[in-house]
Amino acid sequence: MADDVAAHSIAEIQAERSAGAEAQALVTPLWERARRLEPKLRAFAHLPKEAPVAPSEGPLSGVTVGVKDLIDTADMPTDYGSAIYEGHRPAADAAIVAQLRALGATTLGKTVTTEFAWRHPGATRNPWALDHTPGGSSSGSAAAVAAGIVTIALGTQTFGSVIRPAAFCGVVGFKPSFGELPRDGVHPLSPSLDHVGLFARTLEDVAAAFALLKPDADAVVGGAPSGLRIAALRPPADIASAEQVALFDDACAKLSAAGAYVEAIDLSDALPRLLHVADTLMGFEAAEVFGELRARFPDKMSASMAAYVDAGKEISEIAHQEAIGAQQGFRMGVGERLVGYDALLTVPATGEAPLGLDYTGDPQFCVPWTTLGFPALSLPVGMSSAGLPLGLQLVGRFGEDRALLAAAQAFLKACPLHVGRPPLG
Secondary structure, three states, X not given: OOOOOOOOOHHHHHHHHHOOXXXXXXXHHHHHHHHHHHHHHOOEEEOOOOOOOOOOOOOOOOOEEEEEOOXXXXXXXXXXXXXXXXXXXXXXXXXXXXXXXXXXXXXXXXXXXXXXXXXXXXXXXXXXXXXXOOOOOOHHHHHHHXXXXXXXXXXXXXXXXXXXXXXXXXXXXXXXXXXXXXOOOEOOOOOOOOEEEEEEOOHHHHHHHHHHHOOOOOOOOOOOHHHOEEEEOOOOOOOOOHHHHHHHHHHHHHHHHOOOEEEXXXXXXXXXXXXXXXXXXXXXXXXXHHHHHHHHOOOOOOHHHHHHHHHHOOOOHHXXXXXXXXXXXXXXXXXXXXXXXXXXXXXXXXXXXXXXXXXXXOOOOOHHHHXXXXXXXXXXXXXXXXXXXXXXXXXXXXXXXXXXXXXXXXHHHHOOOOOOOOXXX
16 A cells, blocks of 8 residues: 555455455555644544554454544543543543454544534544534544545444534444444443444445444345335425535435335424433433533533533433433334334435534434434435535434445435545645
8 A cells, every 4th residue: 555545445455455465554554644634634632653553363454443532442542522531541442442453453543522522622624624614523533534544433423423524524424223332431421312333435334344343133235226215304494505405305306216215204293302302311411421520620621511511400300301201202103103114314414514613513413313312324425516525314213223224225326425535635
């Protein structure tokens, strides 16, 4: 691999390894790429001063991984995006990191997160336009994949922190069903909503990584678009941009032309209530998680995080328990309404990544599915007139992650990914 080469796919790396390429020879140029791009991109909270040692065994040998700085690593600092934990060194790897290491993957570095995965942004910039947000809270993970530094990156989602940055940075984001990937060693924000997710440039890489992390399930096999049954949830034109709505409408037309069954679905009775449930769960639980830190380190917590914790203390235990019950009820009720469909099609964000680095974007098109714990995919299938990525979101029923991945494979035959490289270098 040349010095300036971008990260290859898992299949390409496995083929190179089979042909005799050394894992270290595949990893070192990507560490060099990270070092070269970091002054502009600022995707990493920690990047080792020397190239990490690449394991020579395992199906992911030679594959580089970015690990969100909310996720513990024993060999690298984990700050959780907070000055409170600056230089913190966990005693052990998070369970998901340990799994990837056991598979032979190389952790290239720790990617930037917003403070405790909430809204106070980090330093990362969007690779497609450095003056636009990459989204959050998994900012660095999405940017590092988009910039060709790592093949796979880990993120977390409590509201929209995998799906939205994936859409803004033009990569595939996968939020599996709630609890599908382990959260041991991942700093909590709201335990009823926290998910671990994956970023990659292609659906094939996401599916391959997920299959290795969950090897006890059936393989993902996608069919033709003509066999798909899609529930189409059109975004409101007063919230989503005209280009985002047009991309959604175009996808529906392409699916129908390919023989898929596309039917509009109305969830207007459930969606606002799901947003309220999420606000209650997260407000109450974040106050419990961070209340002590708020008291001990008032000068090391952002004003926005401190205010959120203070507001959460006003939510009663009764309201929290009612929200837990509502969450379970909606999971069953909405799930029943999706029976007979292979996936629900909607949008991952209001449109292209907003200008500026102080705001990571509106998560409202992600929050309902996070609250339900349903699996979701962000697929970069278009570009805005300004040259920024636009995505679509596919959602499956709870626990049916592989069925969603298979549906996405069929979907992409009608609506292919826009696979491009940002002009970052």
